[in-house]
Amino acid sequence: MLIIGSHVSYKNDTQLLGSVKEALSYGSNAFMFYTGAPQNTKRGEINDLITVDALSLMKDNNMDLLHVICHAPYIVNLANNLDLEKYQFAMNFLRQEIERCITLGVRYMVLHPGSATSINRDEAIDNIVYALNKILMPDDDIVILLETMAGKGTELGINIGEIKYIIDHIELKDKVGVCLDTCHLNDSGVDISKFNEYLDEFDREIGINKIGCVHVNDSKNPLGSKKDRHENIGFGTIGFDNLINVIYNERLASVPKILETPYIDKELPPYKHEIAMIRERKFNENLINDIIENK
Ligand code: FE
Numbered sequence: 380m381l382i383i384g385s386h387v388s389y390k391n392d393t394q395l396l397g398s399v400k401e402a403l404s405y406g407s408n409a410f411m412f413y414t415g416a417p418q419n420t421k422r423g424e425i426n427d428l429i430t431v432d433a434l435s436l437m438k439d440n441n442m443d444l445l446h447v448i449c450h451a452p453y454i455v456n457l458a459n460n461l462d463l464e465k466y467q468f469a470m471n472f473l474r475q476e477i478e479r480c481i482t483l484g485v486r487y488m489v490l491h492p493g494s495a496t497s498i499n500r501d502e503a504i505d506n507i508v509y510a511l512n513k514i515l516m517p518d519d520d521i522v523i524l525l526e527t528m529a530g531k532g533t534e535l536g537i538n539i540g541e542i543k544y545i546i547d548h549i550e551l552k553d554k555v556g557v558c559l560d561t562c563h564l565n566d567s568g569v570d571i572s573k574f575n576e577y578l579d580e581f582d583r584e585i586g587i588n589k590i591g592c593v594h595v596n597d598s599k600n601p602l603g604s605k606k607d608r609h610e611n612i613g614f615g616t617i618g619f620d621n622l623i624n625v626i627y628n629e630r631l632a633s634v635p636k637i638l639e640t641p642y643i644d645k646e647l648p649p650y651k652h653e654i655a656m657i658r659e660r661k662f663n664e665n666l667i668n669d670i671i672e673n674k
Pocket residue numbers: 450489491526
């Protein structure tokens with residue numbers, strides 16, 4: 380069974396229940412959410428009564444909580460410790476985010492490893508390792524999925540070597556894994572038309588069993604462009620067939636596939652139509668129009 384969904388919203392009043400309803404409206408059996416706005420760290424209290432309703436709605440629809448993924452806000456940067464107060468804030472915030480996930484019963488949290496900004500890359504990666512080792516506790520039922528990054532600016536985690544280094548230096552190894560992002564891989568220089576070769580290398584270096592999520596996005600930019608701008612499925616430089624081969628790759632069959640493709644005209648979510656197209660395995664060149672006309 381294909382495990383597929385998209386990024387969905389999470390609002391303070393409807394919380395996980397709102398997210399589940401949105402995911403179901405797209406025909407999803409998985410989804411990813413932020414516990415608040417991705418670009419800030421304001422977070423509300425979790426209401427357990429709402430969580431109970433969300434879990435029962437999921438049960439009614441055969442949606443598995445293991446296929447629900449939280450994404451840490453992307454402003455949390457564990458890589459730079461020049462401003463110690465900021466570094467400590469990032470660590471505290473991530474610790475609280477882990478506790479929110481545990482409260483919700485969500486096991487997987489995607490994290491952008493961080494950006495070196497003004498310090499050297501090796502030191503910056505060691506800061507990420509230090510922070511994760513400080514934050515993770517032996518009893519946490521959580522897996523932090525380090526996302527493969529495009530290489531924009533001073534981003535870290537932009538190749539197998541950097542991701543491997545972080546994982547190799549984490550003490551609680553069962554609490555770290557990887558989230559592949561097809562747009563980021565393409566932009567960092569991985570040719571998605573040779574995805575199986577990439578998986579072979581990943582398996583040799585890190586282990587395929589470490590992959591806990593795949594972000595399926597087309598890219599607006601060419602291979603190796605280091606840009607990170609997502610495109611709708613089949614409308615970018617990766618292309619429909621290459622993305623279908625990732626989505627239906629048997630070695631990743633048990634891993635949730637999550638779309639983070641752009642809204643149409645900044646207001647219409649494309650996910651219902653994209654998921655339908657993926658399930659049919661047939662590219663719909665009229666997708667954008669169909670979304671606008673809600674066919
Ligand atoms: Fe991400």
